[in-house]
Amino acid sequence: MSGVTVNTQFRGGAWHPGTGEGTTETVNPATGMQLAAYKQAGREDLGLALDTLRDAVAPWQRLPLKERQRVLEQVAAEIERDGERIARQMTLEMGKTLAESRGEVGVFASTCRWFAHEAGRSLGQVLPSADGTRFIHTRRKPIGVVACITPWNFPIALAGYKIFAALAVGNVVLWKPAQQVNGTAVLVTEAFERAGIGDAFALLGACTGALASEAVGDERVDAVSFTGSTEVGTQISQRVASTLTPCSLELGGKNAAVVLADADLDLAAREIVRSGFLTSGQRCTATSRIVVVAEVADELIARVADGIRALTVGDGADAAVDMGPVATAAQLAGVESAVRDAVSDGASVVAGGARPDGLPAEGFFYLPTLLDGVTREHAIARREVFGPVIAVIRVADATEAFTVANDTDYGLSTSVFTRSLGATFTALDDIDSGLIYVNRGTSSAELGVPFGGTGMSGNGHREVSEHGFEFMTELVSVYIDPQNMEQ
Numbered sequence: 278m279s280g281v282t283v284n285t286q287f288r289g290g291a292w293h294p295g296t297g298e299g300t301t302e303t304v305n306p307a308t309g310m311q312l313a314a315y316k317q318a319g320r321e322d323l324g325l326a327l328d329t330l331r332d333a334v335a336p337w338q339r340l341p342l343k344e345r346q347r348v349l350e351q352v353a354a355e356i357e358r359d360g361e362r363i364a365r366q367m368t369l370e371m372g373k374t375l376a377e378s379r380g381e382v383g384v385f386a387s388t389c390r391w392f393a394h395e396a397g398r399s400l401g402q403v404l405p406s407a408d409g410t411r412f413i414h415t416r417r418k419p420i421g422v423v424a425c426i427t428p429w430n431f432p433i434a435l436a437g438y439k440i441f442a443a444l445a446v447g448n449v450v451l452w453k454p455a456q457q458v459n460g461t462a463v464l465v466t467e468a469f470e471r472a473g474i475g476d477a478f479a480l481l482g483a484c485t486g487a488l489a490s491e492a493v494g495d496e497r498v499d500a501v502s503f504t505g506s507t508e509v510g511t512q513i514s515q516r517v518a519s520t521l522t523p524c525s526l527e528l529g530g531k532n533a534a535v536v537l538a539d540a541d542l543d544l545a546a547r548e549i550v551r552s553g554f555l556t557s558g559q560r561c562t563a564t565s566r567i568v569v570v571a572e573v574a575d576e577l578i579a580r581v582a583d584g585i586r587a588l589t590v591g592d593g594a595d596a597a598v599d600m601g602p603v604a605t606a607a608q609l610a611g612v613e614s615a616v617r618d619a620v621s622d623g624a625s626v627v628a629g630g631a632r633p634d635g636l637p638a639e640g641f642f643y644l645p646t647l648l649d650g651v652t653r654e655h656a657i658a659r660r661e662v663f664g665p666v667i668a669v670i671r672v673a674d675a676t677e678a679f680t681v682a683n684d685t686d687y688g689l690s691t692s693v694f695t696r697s698l699g700a701t702f703t704a705l706d707d708i709d710s711g712l713i714y715v716n717r718g719t720s721s722a723e724l725g726v727p728f729g730g731t732g733m734s735g736n737g738h739r740e741v742s743e744h745g746f747e748f749m750t751e752l753v754s755v756y757i758d759p760q761n762m763e764q
Contacts, residue, residue: 288329301314355471392745429458493517687734
């Protein structure tokens with residue numbers, strides 16, 4: 278098929294044509310122009326991939342750890358070798374700056390090595406026996422076939438947290454990436470191929486939502502790990518309920534930066550601008566609310582507005598650009614609608630609030646936006662926009678600030694800016710959030726530290742750390758009575 282990438286499916290260590298009826302197009306968000314077309318996956322591809330993976334479960338689990346580590350080290354090396362090409366493809370397909378894309382490639386390789394290394398640590402415990410006659414210990418065993426479903430905003434970093442945790446402890450992986458980043462997924466999978474991953478990894482490329490739903494409910498899948506919207510995560514949870522298939526859900530956020538009266542306002546403003554507008558605000562951990570004590574609100578807003586106006590918006594491939602376009606036309610429409618509704622509700626635009634002049638009209642550009650006059654009842658204070666928009670809510674004191682920070686269905690990431698140790702510990706007790714940063718922005722996570730949220734931000738599992746192994750394994754309690762055994 279001319280102009281269409283046909284070999285979109287990877288299984289059994291080789292590429293295969295997609296058997297779906299249609300094609301999926303990727304689009305450059307900086308220009309609105311089509312980049313490529315990919316033959317969609319079909320039901321036959323899903324079946325063959327899962328059959329291949331099921332056959333690979335036992336061989337991969339029995340492979341000595343040092344051999345799995347060797348393969349994963351080679352994956353990391355191949356990713357780094359092709360890193361610039363992967364980074365540029367990422368920027369082309371979803372719009373983030375090239376500097377961010379290069380950083381993401383580095384995170385992916387580091388994550389690969391980190392999980393490979395950590396899998397060599399003890400994943401069990403030795404426990405005392407109540408009667409003193411038995412040897413008791415726990416061990417963790419891989420669960421089998423893990424379906425990893427990942428979003429477009431971090432096409433490979435978020436995939437790495439799942440894929441490498443699964444592979445390192447002996448699971449095999451079916452990867453279903455977002456369709457907007459098919460080209461990036463192909464390049465990454467080629468690195469797996471060169472590393473000799475064999476049958477333990479399969480790519481379900483150019484996969485529709487309907488086919489992904491079938492994969493989630495397939496009896497050959499032993500666990501599902503998903504990062505994406507709360508809406509889709511809820512659907513997955515319902516889909517697996519009847520089969521009790523374990524699922525890990527990392528979902529949305531409505532993250533607050535709480536700024537108290539004693540805060541360093543210059544620091545707070547810098548961190549808010551950084552965490553609010555990296556990846557054009559399209560991070561589950563992006564700062565989308567400022568909850569500020571009224572007596573310092575005007576000063577803080579002026580500093581944040583100055584920081585916003587200093588940002589250069591444009592094509593992410595341009596080294597001079599600080600913030601690229603949003604990823605899709607649908608994202609742009611959603612951002613415009615959210616700002617329009619906020620203004621109708623009584624908010625005022627301090628900065629941004631429109632599409633920029635001087636950039637291609639066909640691109641999905643929107644100015645970084647700051648809204649004042651927002652109350653906790655406004656939709657903009659409660660709904661995840663997933664774009665470059667921050668709403669300011671003024672409060673009387675720290676007690677009200679912490680209450681407002683919690684006044685959302687989500688509980689992913691919260692920042693608190695204060696010089697007070699007492700206020701810090703009160704915040705740690707009072708704020709309901711999986712991640713709490715003091716004097717840093719809401720998007721400041723590190724590899725090796727548990728990541729996940731409360732409420733509608735997830736279902737209690739944690740990634741990015743040794744806790745990622747907990748979901749990827751079954752805990753087995755072992756009792757050994759040596760009294761009647763050969764000496």
